[in-house]
Amino acid sequence: MKPPRDPDLELRGKLVRSLGSLREMLPGSFVERKRACGRPNCHCADGKRLHSQFQISVLIDGKPKALNIPADWAETVREKIEMRRRFDTAAATICGLNLKRFLKEKEERQV
Numbered sequence: 104m105k106p107p108r109d110p111d112l113e114l115r116g117k118l119v120r121s122l123g124s125l126r127e128m129l130p131g132s133f134v135e136r137k138r139a140c141g142r143p144n145c146h147c148a149d150g151k152r153l154h155s156q157f158q159i160s161v162l163i164d165g166k167p168k169a170l171n172i173p174a175d176w177a178e179t180v181r182e183k184i185e186m187r188r189r190f191d192t193a194a195a196t197i198c199g200l201n202l203k204r205f206l207k208e209k210e211e212r213q214v
């Protein structure tokens with residue numbers, strides 16, 4: 104006989120299996136800044152069509168650093184930082200499910 108379905112365990116299993124796809128995650132936050140380059144003939148001189156400058160803010164050896172990211176790499180790096188957010192969300196959900204199970208078991212032990 105199959106054990107009864109437990110939606111919490113199914114969700115936990117699904118989340119745990121999804122973590123492998125987040126293995127390239129990076130810490131920090133991704134920042135896109137708009138700036139003028141200063142060349143008078145550039146399109147950015149109108150103050151509207153500014154250049155995008157990409158950076159990540161990250162702690163390195165405990166110190167905050169802002170690292171410039173070339174435009175052709177920006178989307179990849181942005182996704183890696185987004186993976187960290189999804190990892191944290193999944194971890195919080197897993198902990199929440201486990202806490203619920205723990206509290207239930209604790210109650211049962213005290214009967």
Ligand SMILES: [Zn+2]
Nearest residue numbers: 139140145147
């Ligand atoms: Zn410019």
